[in-house]
Amino acid sequence: MVVDDEELVRSGISAILDTAPDLTVMAACRGAEAVRTARVVRPDVVMLDVRTAEVDGLTVLRQLRSLPTPPHVAMLTALDTDVYLGEALGMGAAGFLLKDTSPRDLISAVRAVGTGSGCLSPPVVRRLSHRVPVAIGAGSRLAALSEREREVLALLADGLSNTEIGSHLYVSVTTVKDHVSSILSKLGVGNRVQAAVLAARNGFMATQPPSL
Template identity: 65%
Template sequence: MIVDDEELLRSGLEQILGAAPDLRVVGTCQGGEAVDRVRALRPDVVLLDVRMPDVDGLTVLRSLRSLPEPPQVAMLTTFDRDEYLFQAMSDGASGFLLKDTAPRALIRAVRALGTGSGCLSVPVVRRLRQTGVRTDTAAARALGGLSEREGEVLGLLAEGLSNAAIAQELYLATPTVKEHVSSVLSKLGVDNRLQAAVLATRASWAEAGGTGG
């Protein structure tokens, strides 16, 4: 489901995603209608605008995440400012996509969200790396407590790879990767892959090939 205040954008995204044979857009709406429409339509994934005139997207996100069976939510915005990313992450978003994301990348992102994987637009990842902000002491210790294999998995997870892609890259079975991902989330004390990816990226984990710091 697509939630945005601009009808033209909603229509364009619906056409892009609807062209993929394995995706179906069950509805589009403005922010004020989002919670009721999600309750009625029960989408697996919601693309949610951060800034809308009728309601704040982060407020909608919190309402959606409080539902009994919440969808995976990716924030959709023209703004790549850090505060939006970290607030959305804190509120339970599974992804953060810029509105100028290329169609193929958008489709890949929605597919990843549908499997429970997080997603970050490449410009967002680049911005995180350029900030040079390090993790706090507790987070650094948690990163240091990962096994070598878990570090490899985290590094690839931070690049936005799905479990299947990580499995292919590391020559592992997909269920094995899933177990490693669960272990990584537990050790880092985070709730989802997006939080782990952002933590790893800000710690320069991916760039260092899993050596952390």
């Protein structure tokens, strides 16, 4: 389900996603209609604009995540709205995508969110790393990761899905999931988005030299 107050944006994103044979856009609506529509169509994934007019995006996110069968929600954002992203992270957002994401990456992101992998736009992760508080001692927990777990974390923080990480490291998706689960446990975070933010906060991304 695509949620954005601008009809042109809704129709554009829907048209892109409908080109993928394994994806179906169940509905496209404004923020004020999101919860009611989600109750009817029960989407697996919601692409939600962080800024909606009548009801703000954070309120919509909270309401969607409170549904009996909550969908995975990825936030659509522009870099000038990053003031809202820390709150969205705490409310259980499954990912963050810039509105200028390429069609190919948008489709890949929806697939990743649908499998529970989440989606991350590296520029947004870096902005989040400066806004989201990190628990005392969290950085030192990176030292507890194995060498392979550090590799997985760096790729995760750079926005790769489990499938992409597996292809990069020549391991199965199941193995990647096991590594991600171990990483979350060792870092004491609730999801891969928080792990990515912690990694970026410590200069630990695939596009940057790891630093411990």
